[in-house]
Amino acid sequence: MTEAPVTANEKQRPLLLTLAPSHYCERARWALDLQGIVYDEERLAPGAHILRAKRLGAPTTSLPLLLLGDGTLYQGSDRILDWAGLSGGDLEIERRLELTTAPLIRQCLYAGLLHDPQSGIRDVLLRGTSKRQMKIGRLTWPLLRRIMAAGMNAQPGFLPDLIAQVERELDWFDQVLAARGDYLVGPKFGRTDLTAASLFAPVALPQVEPVKSISSGITWPHSLSPYIAKWSDRPTLRWVRRTYKAHRA
Ligand SMILES: N[C@@H](CCC(=O)N[C@@H](CS)C(=O)NCC(=O)O)C(=O)O
Numbered sequence: 001m002t003e004a005p006v007t008a009n010e011k012q013r014p015l016l017l018t019l020a021p022s023h024y025c026e027r028a029r030w031a032l033d034l035q036g037i038v039y040d041e042e043r044l045a046p047g048a049h050i051l052r053a054k055r056l057g058a059p060t061t062s063l064p065l066l067l068l069g070d071g072t073l074y075q076g077s078d079r080i081l082d083w084a085g086l087s088g089g090d091l092e093i094e095r096r097l098e099l100t101t102a103p104l105i106r107q108c109l110y111a112g113l114l115h116d117p118q119s120g121i122r123d124v125l126l127r128g129t130s131k132r133q134m135k136i137g138r139l140t141w142p143l144l145r146r147i148m149a150a151g152m153n154a155q156p157g158f159l160p161d162l163i164a165q166v167e168r169e170l171d172w173f174d175q176v177l178a179a180r181g182d183y184l185v186g187p188k189f190g191r192t193d194l195t196a197a198s199l200f201a202p203v204a205l206p207q208v209e210p211v212k213s214i215s216s217g218i219t220w221p222h223s224l225s226p227y228i229a230k231w232s233d234r235p236t237l238r239w240v241r242r243t244y245k246a247h248r249a
Helices: 023-034 048-055 077-083 091-113 121-126 131-152 156-180 191-204 225-231 235-247
Strands: 015-018 040-043 065-067 073-075
Touching: 015 023, 015 048, 023 077, 023 091, 023 191, 048 131, 065 077, 073 077, 077 091, 077 191, 091 131, 091 156, 091 191, 121 131, 156 191, 156 225, 156 235, 191 235
Parallel strands: 015 040
Antiparallel strands: 015 065, 065 073
């Protein structure tokens, strides 16, 4: 079989490196899609991402990373949004979402998911990665899951407090929406809407691609399922699903 010729253009496509279910990675992915930027995505398994980021010379190991054809590297969803030309957001709202709301949501969900062998989170984290990473990820999962839980301080004992803190973030954002309406800044969909919708997506569960496929197969543990159900009707999460439906397709 002859290989299809690779054009210079294809060679130079930006490469987005992700941990697929990460909401920060979804934020970057959505921004590139919204701006019509053609890129490739490389999904990495937790653990394997550390080697990849270090080899690329990234300052830290966190994803998303965006690698341009000329070797320029952008780390962090915020910088990737800037590079993609998404400007004009509300800095204060985005900062709270990025630095407080999103880490809390992640810590809370992983405090339940990583400790329940039936949750399906292992397969969600490994889906779409290379065969080798998938194999190593499965073999090392008992250790990997403990390292992840320790790294995020995601322990089941913290769940009552984490749930209360997530509820405070939902209270805050319900109020933001009540004050601003469906578009947070200006008359149309923009950077802050995209940021809020993507960072709340893990609890809003929009049934829109690519989030739908990436997160499929999750079974919520009993420690979380009543809250996921209860939160679902909150204005914030209804807005997230509406926003995904209207703007993510
Ligand atoms: N503020 C960063 C946060 C990125 C972040 O926390 N990424 C997580 C995934 S949700 C990560 O890569 N964790 C693994 C690590 O730091 O090695 C952003 O907006 O990109």
